[in-house]
Amino acid sequence: MVSEFMLQQTPVSRVLQPWQQWIERWPTPTALAEAPSGEAVRAWGRLGYPRRALRLHRAATAIRDDHDGHVPDDYAALRALPGVGDYTAAAIASFAFGQRHIVLDTNVRRVQTRIALGVEFPHTSATAAERVLAEDFLPSRAERAAAWAVASMELGALVCTARTPDCDVCPVRTECSWHRAGRPSWDGPPRVGQRYHGTxxxxxxxxxxxxxxxxxxxxxxxxxxxxxxxxxxxxxxxxxxxxxxxxxxxxxxxxxx
DNA sequence: AAAGCGTGGAG
DNA sequence: TCTCCAAGCTT
Missing domain, CATH: 1.10.10 (Arc Repressor Mutant, subunit A)
Known part of the structure; x- marks a missing residue:
């Protein structure tokens, strides 16, 4: 749960060290809940979006107070925690508890858009059609579904990347519409980047x-x-x-x- | 529902 | 340099 919060919009390489220190300092939700919220913000360091630290602290408090100090394994209960959206609830339920959920992050969205639609990038926000597609891909057995969730995310993170996908080593290269079509470049509306300097x-x-x-x-x-x-x-x-x-x-x- | 919310690395 | 982007959530 800690790593999922930290990984919301922050690359894995930058999360590793702060995560390690965080877990050593606060091994349980209750331990975190007992610390001042400002200490969570301080330990968050330069991961960015520090409101996430506050939300994680509030979630830990709710877990201590309402869930007997244990991270709930129920999707709805997870989803109700502060800072936990559709993705994070599904990720925890799937990765930590082996349940069958659509785990639709930016990696999976890109992977399935390329494989099934032959398009380089998904649209800005996840559509209902994308969730239908994700459901089609998802194996019916929970164990297989959880494995698929990890695998499709890793494929997107390591191989089917946004800028320079390495199709040569892709295990589903021959089944990918985008690859078969010659990897046509994005011709949709220009995607607006966020400014930062001076904001x-x-x-x-x-x-x-x-x-x-x-x-x-x-x-x-x-x-x-x-x-x-x-x-x-x-x-x-x-x-x-x-x-x-x-x-x-x-x-x-x-x-x- | 579009906009706001940090930061740093890669190309 | 500068642009793009990285396992989203909230309002």
């Missing part, structure tokens, strides 16, 4: 970085100078406060205690 996201990151490395509360002025644009820094401060990623009191600004 509020970068600004929030800069402020939070100060709080992460501080071992005592930081004066507000000292925090705001971490970003050149004061108006933007104030806005970031406000949203960080609203998100619960920082607190501000008479002592100054800090991660939540």
């Amino acid at each position: 509020d996201r970068q600004c929030r990151g800069a402020l939070l970085s100060v709080l992460r490395s501080a071992d005592a509360p930081v004066a507000e002025d000292e925090l705001l100078v971490a970003w050149p644009d004061q108006r933007q820094a104030e806005r970031a401060r406000d949203t960080l406060l609203a998100d619960g990623l920082m607190i501000m009191d008479a002592d100054g600004c800090s991660l939540p205690r």
